Amino acid sequence: MIAPTRIVVLGGGAGGLELVCRLAGREDCAVKLVDKVSTHLWKPRLHEFAAGTVNSTLSEMSFYMLAEMRGFHFEQGAVVAVDRTQKSVTLAAPPAFEKGAGRPERSHRTIPYDILVVALGGVTPDFGTPGVAGHAIRLDERRDADRFRDLFIDAMIAARETDRPAGIVIVGSGATGTELAAHLRQAERAFFEKSHAEGQKRLLDLTILEAGPVLMPGASESLRKTVRERLDALDIQVATGAKIDAVTGTEVRSADGGSWPADIAVWAAGLVGNPVLKDLADFEMDRKGRIVVDDRLRSTVDPEVFVMGDAASFTPAGADQPLPPTAQCASQQADYLGDALPQVIAGDEPEPFVYDDRGRLLSLASGGSVGLVGLFRQSDILVKGRFAAAAYNALQRQHQWAVLGPLRGSVAIAADMISPTGGPALKLHG
Structure with a gap:
């Protein structure tokens, strides 16, 4: 029996988690997700966690629970390096086990892979601004x-x-x-x-x-x-x-x-690649610290290393700049790789990745939702009010379905919508 292809995904953001959930359970691959924290957060709503107005218990989910539920393996740890020659990833020891934390010191861990997907996201740069x-x-x-x-x-x-x-x-x-x-x-x-x-x-x-x-x-x-x-x-x-x-x-x-x-x-002010990206290996980097990829989302130095989401710098043919670092883009790349990687495992060449810009939506709380959406392949249409709010919430619901699966996702979302614990987290501080 042929051993399954080992696929390691670095980073459990919107795209990385959707990808492992799509691939988990296949007989031709063994999927492992790596992240430095134990829970997945829907980052487009991070500002709601900050303001205390987040009203969905599904906005944060345990990687350990999801791994057991969907059939992938989760490894918690910070990525230190990628050895392309040995095809392995080095992870730092968990902080709780570092020297001086009251526990025996543990060394770095090494994880082998056959196919690697880098999805370590981005960070906000300070541009060297004092203070x-x-x-x-x-x-x-x-x-x-x-x-x-x-x-x-x-x-x-x-x-x-x-x-x-x-x-x-x-x-x-x-x-x-x-x-x-x-x-x-x-x-x-x-x-x-x-x-x-x-x-x-x-x-x-x-x-x-x-x-x-x-x-x-x-x-x-x-x-x-x-x-x-x-x-x-x-x-x-x-x-x-x-x-x-x-x-x-x-x-x-x-x-x-x-x-x-x-x-x-x-x-x-803006977004650049995670600083760890430049130290992982000898990848080609763009001026914003992101790994340059081709039209199959492969790194330019290694066809067995794919990059997606905010970590990737992909410039479509005819475009003058890379795709935007958005959850929408990461999700589309997860869908693409969910189909493309099994083709790669089978020895086939997948079709190029094509990005479909489906608009931009903002939730302004009591100021309402507003945005631009593309309908029926026509020019973007400005939407407001209930339609915009429904479209904004649908983005997260689609992510939840992708992560939990259609059945579990529908049940969990329905339960979340009628939960008496919903509502602004700051309501008790009045």
Whole structure:
């Protein structure tokens, strides 16, 4: 009997987890997922964890539980290196077992592979801006969201006691920045003395700073206009052309002398490849620290190493820049590799990956949902209200179905929708 092909996927984000769930259970491959944390978080809603407004218990799921349920193996650990010659991955020992933690010291682990998929995601760069590392929060993972929420609760309680609004400055007007600001405005209501917020004095001053000349650079004019109207209605200040040159413990400063007082500063300016990518092996890298891949998502130096999601730099034929680092793109690449890798195992050459841009959606909490979607292969259409909200939620539901399977996913989603524990996590802090 021929031994199954060992497929190791590094990174359990949106794309990586969907891929292992698609491949798990096949007789021709043995699938192993590696991640440094034990739970999967739907990262597009990380800002809701930070604001405390997340209302789905399915937004975070245990890798161990999913591995048992879907039939793949999960290995927890931080990736240190990839040995392409020996076809192995080296993982650091878990922090709890490191020297001085009260347990015997354990060495690095080595995991062999036949096919490797790198899906280690991206991070928010500070561009060398002074003070960002020490005074600003970057929402890259769950612990960042937890840290922000602790600071936010403390600032809001102080604002209520001192009658001085807390100031939060968000640098970057992309999806993370705009959605976080809107959800923080919603979370503010939990701290009002009365159960109804009407007529209450603001406890929170919110400002979004954008280095570019317009809000949400790269978005269409119609979407920018609609988002700006929603932010204005939520009393969220926006300043464009603000090129930040310093962040301190009390303010955010721009190169032209502008200054914005900040009890909490959030740095949400762009996305680059995870810093660990450049040290994994001798991969070809782009200027944003992502691994360059061909039209089958293979690394340019090794056809048995595939790269996907925010870790990959793929420029379609005729395009002038790589695909965007979005969950939509990662999910499509997971679908592609779910079909392509079995073809590779069988000795066949898969068709090239083709990206289908299905639009852009934003959830602005009480400001409503808004976005652009492509319908029937026509030009993007601006959507608002209930349709936009349904489309936004459908993105996560599709991910949950892919991860849990159609039957379990439908049951879990139905249970989650009627759960009495749903609703903003900050409602108990009022």
